[in-house]
Amino acid sequence: MRQSTTLARPSPSGADGRTVPDPSSPRPPGGLEGELLCAGETAPGPGAARRSPPRLLASYAVTVFALLTLNFFLPRAMPSDPISALIDAESPSYVQSAELRAELERYYDLDRPLVEQYMAYLGGLVQGDLGVSIRYNQPVSELIADRLPWTLLLLTSSMALAAAVGLALGVHSAWRRGQRLDQGLLTFFLALHNLPVFFVASLALLVFSVELGWVPLGGTNTPFRGLDDPLSAGLDIAHHLVLPAVVVAAGTASAYYLIMRSSLVGELGADYLQLGRAKGLRERRLKYRYAGRNSLLVVVTWSAMRLEGLVTASVLVETVFAYQGMGRLMFDAISFRDYPVLQGCFLLLTLIVVSANLLADLLYARLDPRTAA
Amino acid sequence: MRRRTFLLGGLGSAGLLTLGACSGGDDEATTPSHDAESGNAAPLPRPTLRLAGGDVGFPSPFAYRRGGGYVMATMIYDTLVWKDASGELLPWLAERFETSDDARIHTFTLRPDLRWHDGEALTARDVAFTFDYFRSQTISPQVIIQPLPEIEEVVALDERTVEFRLATTLAPFFEFGGVGSVLIVPEHVWSSVPNAGAATDPAVLVGSGPYRLESYSPGEGSYLYTAHDDYFLGTPFVRRLEYRPVGDALTGLQAGELDAATASGVVPAVLEPFRANPELEVIEAPPGNSGSGLFWNLARGGALADVAFRRACALAIDRQDLVERLHGGNAEPGNPGWIPGANPFHVDVEQYDFDPAAAEAMLDGAGYLRTEGDGVRQGPDGQPLRFTLLATSPVSPVTELVVSALGAIGVELTTQALDTPTFNQRVIARDSEMSIIGFGGMNTDHGPDYLLQVYSSKTETTQHAQGYVNPEVDRLCDLQNTQVDRAERMETTAEIQRLIADDLPLLPLVYPASFAIVDPRTFDAWYYTEGGVGSTVPAIDNKHGFVTGRRTGLDIRPMAEGS
Numbered sequence: 035m036r037q038s039t040t041l042a043r044p045s046p047s048g049a050d051g052r053t054v055p056d057p058s059s060p061r062p063p064g065g066l067e068g069e070l071l072c073a074g075e076t077a078p079g080p081g082a083a084r085r086s087p088p089r090l091l092a093s094y095a096v097t098v099f100a101l102l103t104l105n106f107f108l109p110r111a112m113p114s115d116p117i118s119a120l121i122d123a124e125s126p127s128y129v130q131s132a133e134l135r136a137e138l139e140r141y142y143d144l145d146r147p148l149v150e151q152y153m154a155y156l157g158g159l160v161q162g163d164l165g166v167s168i169r170y171n172q173p174v175s176e177l178i179a180d181r182l183p184w185t186l187l188l189l190t191s192s193m194a195l196a197a198a199v200g201l202a203l204g205v206h207s208a209w210r211r212g213q214r215l216d217q218g219l220l221t222f223f224l225a226l227h228n229l230p231v232f233f234v235a236s237l238a239l240l241v242f243s244v245e246l247g248w249v250p251l252g253g254t255n256t257p258f259r260g261l262d263d264p265l266s267a268g269l270d271i272a273h274h275l276v277l278p279a280v281v282v283a284a285g286t287a288s289a290y291y292l293i294m295r296s297s298l299v300g301e302l303g304a305d306y307l308q309l310g311r312a313k314g315l316r317e318r319r320l321k322y323r324y325a326g327r328n329s330l331l332v333v334v335t336w337s338a339m340r341l342e343g344l345v346t347a348s349v350l351v352e353t354v355f356a357y358q359g360m361g362r363l364m365f366d367a368i369s370f371r372d373y374p375v376l377q378g379c380f381l382l383l384t385l386i387v388v389s390a391n392l393l394a395d396l397l398y399a400r401l402d403p404r405t406a407a
Numbered sequence: 408m409r410r411r412t413f414l415l416g417g418l419g420s421a422g423l424l425t426l427g428a429c430s431g432g433d434d435e436a437t438t439p440s441h442d443a444e445s446g447n448a449a450p451l452p453r454p455t456l457r458l459a460g461g462d463v464g465f466p467s468p469f470a471y472r473r474g475g476g477y478v479m480a481t482m483i484y485d486t487l488v489w490k491d492a493s494g495e496l497l498p499w500l501a502e503r504f505e506t507s508d509d510a511r512i513h514t515f516t517l518r519p520d521l522r523w524h525d526g527e528a529l530t531a532r533d534v535a536f537t538f539d540y541f542r543s544q545t546i547s548p549q550v551i552i553q554p555l556p557e558i559e560e561v562v563a564l565d566e567r568t569v570e571f572r573l574a575t576t577l578a579p580f581f582e583f584g585g586v587g588s589v590l591i592v593p594e595h596v597w598s599s600v601p602n603a604g605a606a607t608d609p610a611v612l613v614g615s616g617p618y619r620l621e622s623y624s625p626g627e628g629s630y631l632y633t634a635h636d637d638y639f640l641g642t643p644f645v646r647r648l649e650y651r652p653v654g655d656a657l658t659g660l661q662a663g664e665l666d667a668a669t670a671s672g673v674v675p676a677v678l679e680p681f682r683a684n685p686e687l688e689v690i691e692a693p694p695g696n697s698g699s700g701l702f703w704n705l706a707r708g709g710a711l712a713d714v715a716f717r718r719a720c721a722l723a724i725d726r727q728d729l730v731e732r733l734h735g736g737n738a739e740p741g742n743p744g745w746i747p748g749a750n751p752f753h754v755d756v757e758q759y760d761f762d763p764a765a766a767e768a769m770l771d772g773a774g775y776l777r778t779e780g781d782g783v784r785q786g787p788d789g790q791p792l793r794f795t796l797l798a799t800s801p802v803s804p805v806t807e808l809v810v811s812a813l814g815a816i817g818v819e820l821t822t823q824a825l826d827t828p829t830f831n832q833r834v835i836a837r838d839s840e841m842s843i844i845g846f847g848g849m850n851t852d853h854g855p856d857y858l859l860q861v862y863s864s865k866t867e868t869t870q871h872a873q874g875y876v877n878p879e880v881d882r883l884c885d886l887q888n889t890q891v892d893r894a895e896r897m898e899t900t901a902e903i904q905r906l907i908a909d910d911l912p913l914l915p916l917v918y919p920a921s922f923a924i925v926d927p928r929t930f931d932a933w934y935y936t937e938g939g940v941g942s943t944v945p946a947i948d949n950k951h952g953f954v955t956g957r958r959t960g961l962d963i964r965p966m967a968e969g970s
Contacts, residue, residue: 120549
């Protein structure tokens with residue numbers, strides 16, 4: 035985690051504070067963005083939001099087009115090709131002649147010039163056609179439709195879990211910064227934040243599935259159990275979901291915690307909190323409704339930018355838990371140089387990440403009226 | 408080898424012959440010897456069997472992948488003849504056949520009243536269509552069973568009679584790529600499908616076989632089959648087959664999630680807990696279901712094309728040590744004659760037993776001398792014996808042991824580990840010096856044909872002996888393919904084995920043994936088919952056993968009432 039060291043540094047005012055909250059703490063110098071973002075990462079927030087919506091959309095459209103082009107050429111930049119992946123090295127019965135190879139290339143349209151393939155790819159996209167998988171011989175859109183719900187389930191449940199736990203504890207920790215609880219939480223989340231996700235996943239699998247047997251070894255649901263009873267089917271899915279979701283959530287929750295804590299520490303000395311306190315508002319209201327809400331601004335921006343990290347985590351976690359989502363699909367597609375599937379997956383990711391950023395841009399204006407035009 | 412004799416009888420003489428030396432007549436089923444062989448006759452409840460899944464493709468005869476995928480398709484589709492545990496050919500869709508004097512025309516008569524799962528009649532026209540349709544399609548090389556090119560014409564003479572006209576006499580006609588393995592598909596379903604390989608809608612899976620596919624999830628690799636109770640042999644004994652995706656089959660078996668699991672090349676300690684468990688049974692298959700070999704690219708010339716250099720390398724590699732060290736003895740050293748010991752076609756050839764001193768002497772004698780101080784030998788052409796060894800990633804211990812063994816005699820190898828697609832591309836393009844390549848299925852009926860596919864310069868496969876051309880081997884490989892007299896074919900393949908062991912264009916390193924661990928409480932008729940499922944795949948899931956509940960014969964075992 036690139037941001038962790040920056041994030042973890044206690045704000046200048048909060049390091050030694052024992053009392054809560056310390057109204058005399060000054061706002062951290064340099065502003066929140068300076069504190070939270072490393073070089074090279076700039077918040078899309080205020081600047082972008084000031085642009086008019088049509089200009090904003092146009093700039094996003096250009097980005098999407100550039101990414102679509104990249105999505106086409108990147109898979110083809112890998113060594114080898116789908117036909118070589120199709121030929122199985124393990125058996126001499128797979129006759130491999132130049133003619134057969136040429137025939138297969140023709141069949142999958144891989145014999146046409148790259149530019150022609152690119153135009154066909156763009157043409158297909160315009161018509162909503164993502165092509166056919168070379169490995170599975172199935173339309174890419176069908177494969178994605180099968181897998182996407184599982185990844186969405188995994189990501190939304192882990193996001194919700196991570197946000198609930200990370201944000202609440204972040205607020206709590208900042209409010210009591212420097213105290214034993216804060217120090218304990220900070221150490222715990224810092225450690226969690228720096229553990230590689232595949233390690234956490236493997237460890238969790240070993241402990242909770244293999245040793246304790248509390249949860250299944252993997253998969254999205256029990257195979258062939260039938261769908262006679264929706265309630266038990268739901269419970270079965272939840273039973274399979276809980277461990278992967280907790281593992282994905284663990285990494286994200288620690289990031290949420292650290293960012294919320296850091297952001298809120300900066301809010302502690304703010305005038306509006308002083309005023310609120312003077313008005314006699316309750317601590318709880320000040321903590322969550324006032325300070326917490328104000329700190330959300332940074333969290334929202336950050337969440338959108340962190341989405342791609344979440345996707346990476348899901349690829350690793352889905353692989354460890356044999357969870358049949360997009361991550362696994364992508365992983366296999368890379369192994370088999372399945373260009374159409376890779377293009378389809380990348381397209382989806384592109385759209386998700388770009389629209390999340392767009393949403394953050396638009397949300398930002400709502401959360402912070404000052405940035406609106 | 409009863410089946411061979413039987414086959415020879417069928418091929419060698421003209422006239423009507425009834426298939427089914429082991430067709431399970433009443434007498435046969437009740438003879439003690441038969442009972443002992445099939446091992447079971449008591450009524451049992453119809454079981455559901457749970458096996459290890461894994462994605463082997465959509466199980467249509469045109470879209471599956473590899474041997475495992477073929478087995479999946481055989482549950483839904485049938486062949487004209489099929490083998491049981493003994494390797495005996497049983498009448499399956501065909502009830503009999505006759506062979507012309509010149510053994511180039513085979514006429515099969517189908518059983519009466521065969522039906523597809525959708526109720527349509529299965530006729531000789533479907534058989535003829537199947538062979539024609541395969542030819543009209545571009546099919547992935549991973550669909551391992553495709554009709555042999557020597558099958559020139561398949562003609563439906565009437566509703567139940569179909570004639571195969573061959574370009575030449577054809578040894579594997581009843582086996583790989585012939586009537587014992589090509590799955591018959593319905594014309595009324597496929598005639599309107601332009602791209603067979605792209606048809607992945609479950610609705611196309613109308614077969615005639617004992618099971619229907621209920622569900623398949625690509626990627627995850629779960630398959631669920633339920634019995635087709637109106638099957639022509641009777642209601643299948645096994646009610647339901649579940650291929651479940653499990654990370655590790657042995658763990659799955661241990662956790663009670665599977666009824667059977669297979670393992671290859673595992674050390675004895677892995678099998679120990681299963682052998683110790685009185686409730687489980689360990690079935691052993693002889694080594695040769697898979698293997699790996701060291702390939703020299705002879706086309707590169709220099710030392711690689713020098714047989715003395717290759718023989719010296721062979722002498723320097725302790726293959727018995729590979730067997731002990733990597734497999735704890737559960738393997739067989741690779742055979743320079745390629746065919747593993749358990750295969751009936753195997754003959755003893757020069758083994759190049761481990762002798763590093765002889766290897767050094769051979770290199771010295773051939774002019775590869777240690778002239779530089781670094782210990783790497785130089786050839787008579789002044790080129791040092793430094794080569795790149797291609798291997799698939801992750802690098803296996805076999806590769807490391809080969810590198811160290813050859814290093815000891817002054818041959819320096821640098822391993823280049825590549826992922827499978829890149830490795831395949833390099834090997835196919837012959838862009839290699841030396842490589843370690845895996846292969847499988849040498850111990851099936853397909854064994855002798857593999858000689859043709861690996862050692863004949865006329866064929867191209869990934870396992871092909873790189874740059875090897877021996878016109879005599881080419882001639883004999885072609886010859887054995889046409890020899891329907893088994894004794895003659897064995898003689899020819901014996902000569903090929905001696906020649907290739909002598910020329911040594913590649914060195915098979917190790918053949919791991921395979922094991923199946925089964926739970927006989929749910930089902931007790933598991934077996935490895937002699938010669939492979941469909942003469943091709945070394946697997947324990949032969950549908951014959953699932954249909955009959957027995958190891959041999961066509962009688963279906965009595966089922967417990969109400970099951």
